Amino acid sequence: MSSYIDCDSYFLVFADCIPTRGAKNSTICDLTRTTLEVFPSSFYPFFEIFKQSTVKEIYNDLELESHIEFTKFLDFLLEKEYGMFVDDLELFPELEKRWESPELINNAIVDVRLRKHDFGGIFDQLNSLGCIYVQLRCFESLYTIKELSDVIKLAENKSIQSIELIIKYHASFTDQDYVDLYNDHVLISSLFVHSAPENKVLIADFGYKGEDQILKQEIHREIHFYTTPITGASHCGIIDAKYFSIGDVQSFMHNISYNSCLNKKISIDEEGLIKNCPSMIHDFGSIDDIVLRDVVDAESFRRVWGINKDLINVCQSCEFRAVCTDCRAYIESPDDFLSKPLKCGYNPNDGTWTDWTVGRQHAIAHYGIDI
Amino acid sequence: MIVINSISKDHTTTEVIRWLIALGVKDFVRIDSDVEDIEFVGYNGIDSFIISKNGIPINLFESKSYWYRRGGVISFSKSKLKEIKLSQDINLEKKLIGNISSENQALNDYIKQFVAHRSPVSLGSYHNSSLNKLHVLDLARQFGIKTPGTFVINTKKELSRKLVENGPLITKAISEGVSIYNVNHSYYSYTEEINESDLVNISDVFFPSLFQKKVDKKFEIRVFFLSDRFYSMVILSQRNKQTEVDFRKYDERKPNRFLPFRLPAEVELKLAALFKALDLNTGSADFVVDKNNEYFFLEINPVGQFSMVSYPCNYYLEKEVAKFLIN
Structure with a gap:
């Protein structure tokens, strides 16, 4: 086996490859290639040692029987291209662990079931808060396509840059109606249709008929139809490896510094109640009675924004905490604000996933969740 | 009042705002120079220099802070000029339009100069927004900054000789590269490597073109300079054949790494002197570092996209620019 024992260089772990220590296992998240690898936590201390000692010095300080394991670990890091040998570590500073954004409110969820909200007023208020993204979820077919189009028009020429639209399928609308809705509004960033008779995808091309593949890729948008119904807000909050968010530097820094799901979010549920998230029980009053600005100004509203995973029991020793969104709406012990998410079946102490519903009847009943 | 010159699609300007x-x-x-919402109103030479945006008057004497981000000439009275026939003679008409265009250009130049001088805080420079690459390379060498061997060649014979003397060369535009498109295709010129094997495809005489000795690259450096600070980024692209000569040829499968970098103090000092000599207090500079850790300066772009440094390195440069403008 080859060894790096004579290497006088330092091993630089690239700044965009960030390790997170967990109880049993640790992870390294590659923010450029958006990958996540798991390794035993016993190797984690090397990430600190790499900053102090050359590779040769590290070998010299290790017991002889550990040499092979360390060589294997270096092989792993090199094969995954997480780092390289350098003579001068000083040239390669780490990424600053910091996240900021200028807007007071970044995103909003507005739910619709049977009540028609005053969207003009809501969008005006979101505009004054600097809100950029809006998700509009319609559990029922309360609006026609024409009415939806009118609602979206109300968001034009405001701080809002995109709207994610989730609507219920209705047989009276044709495929062309959905495509037209998309094509008519650059504000719509994605369109999902639930409760559809079949799973399918329609393409909106905004009238572009040219052949340039790059432009086509840029312009073409997919409209997704799903047979699965979206009946309410209680479906949310599932913690699973497939929902881990491994994105760019900013989203990673956001996720380790804040509760990235709730930070700078405001929601209006189907009854018009203002909440951190529509899935939450607690509300801050009705949109009919109170302005969003007053809610956002309240310390009690912003409290959940700063709850990062380092503060949450169990999560604080989980190797996935840097890429996990967390959920504060459904928690394991409803009375303990810092308990782990209810819908998470992972145990960082033994590194296993199990069915999260097992042994949690009390919390499931508390929230009235249908399994 | 803070005055910002830009173009409508510039995302960086939006972020700074x-x-x-x-x-x-x-x-x-x-x-925004590409949007027809600015009109000239009047200048009295004493305390009133008024332009209007969407009909709302702005007195440029009140500018406390000015940022020339990018953008060109604003066409004043464009719609009115379209309605007027200046001469029945087509040739005279053309010349008169040329005269008016020069007048418009000079007025534009003065407005930018006026605001830049009037404002206690001023960032960027319109009159230096388009530098001559060859001249900047000369200046850099004067400040002791290494540059790759640089030639302008227009014959195959000479190109062939330079290839023998220097090994592989690279070629790029002397001015701005090509960025054009029509409905079906888009064209973009990159920095390209030229080898002896390329000679068969090159005619005996061609338009005078810029060539540089190809540096045996370890990595590329992009530096954003703001007032007196450098924010540097290293681009690790060597592992990819596709991105070896020009990192902008993006490889989806193995994307380059864009990482924070600390430029050696000696290089920073020389580069600061170069920026000063060019009368620029902001801009982006490109370097390549070779296998012997030598830093080769390539060029300065006074209106470069610093967001491409800001985001991967988590520098929050948009906020830094905003803070500079407020001070």
Whole structure:
């Protein structure tokens, strides 16, 4: 086996490859290639040692029987291209662990079931808060396509840059109606249709008929139809490896510094109640009675924004905490604000996933969740 | 009042303005040279220099802070000029339009000069927004900054000789590269490597073109300079054949790494002197570092996209620019 024992260089772990220590296992998240690898936590201390000692010095300080394991670990890091040998570590500073954004409110969820909200007023208020993204979820077919189009028009020429639209399928609308809705509004960033008779995808091309593949890729948008119904807000909050968010530097820094799901979010549920998230029980009053600005100004509203995973029991020793969104709406012990998410079946102490519903009847009943 | 010159699609300007608002600035005006919402109103030489945006008057004497981000000439009275026939003679008409265009250009130049001088805080420079690459390379060498061997060649014979003397060369535009498209295709010129094997495809005589000795690259450096600070980024692209000569040829499968970098103090000092000599207090500089850790300066772009440094390195440069404009 080859060894790096004579290497006088330092091993630089690239700044965009960030390790997170967990109880049993640790992870390294590659923010450029958006990958996540798991390794035993016993190797984690090397990430600190790499900053102090050359590779040769590290070998010299290790017991002889550990040499092979360390060589294997270096092989792993090199094969995954997480780092390289350098003579001068000083040239390669780490990424600053910091996240900021200028807007007071970044995103909003507005739910619709049977009540028609005053969207003009809501969008005006979101505009004054600097809100950029809006998700509009319609559990029922309360609006026609024409009415939806009118609602979206109300968001034009405001701080809002995109709207994610989730609507219920209705047989009276044709495929062309959905495509037209998309094509008519650059504000719509994605369109999902639930409760559809079949799973399918329609393409909106905004009238572009040219052949340039790059432009086509840029312009073409997919409209997704799903047979699965979206009946309410209680479906949310599932913690699973497939929902881990491994994105760019900013989203990673956001996720380790804040509760990235709730930070700078405001929601209006189907009854018009203002909440951190529509899935939450607690509300801050009705949109009919109170302005969003007053809610956002309240310390009690912003409290959940700063709850990062380092503060949450169990999560604080989980190797996935840097890429996990967390959920504060459904928690394991409803009375303990810092308990782990209810819908998470992972145990960082033994590194296993199990069915999260097992042994949690009390919390499931508390929230009235249908399994 | 903060005055910003830009173009309508510039995302960086929008981000800086979002930070200005977050930092409590209410009085600012964004002038996009590609949008016809700015008109000239009047200049009295004493205390009133008024342009209007969407009909709202702005007195440039009140500018406390100015940012020339990018953008060209604003066409004043464009719609009115379209209605008027200047001469029945087509040739005279053309010349008169040329005269008016020169007048418009000079007035534009003066407005930018006026605001830049009038404002206690001024960032960027319109009259230096388009540098001559060859001249900047000369200046850099004067400040002791290494540059790759640089030639302008127009015959195959000479090119062939330079290839023998230097090994592989690279070629790029002397001015701005090509960026054009029609409905079906888009064209973009990259920095390309030239080898002896390329000679068969090159005619005996061609338009005078810029060639440089190809540096045996370890990595590339992109530096954003703001006032007196450098924010550097290293681009690790060597592992990819596709991105070896020009990192902009993006490889989806193995994307380059864009990482924070600390430029050696000696290089920073020389580069600061170069920026000063060019009368620029902001801009982006490109370097390549070779296998012997030598830093080769390539060029300075006074209106470069610093967001491409800001985001991967988590530098929040948009906020830094906003803070600079407020001070």
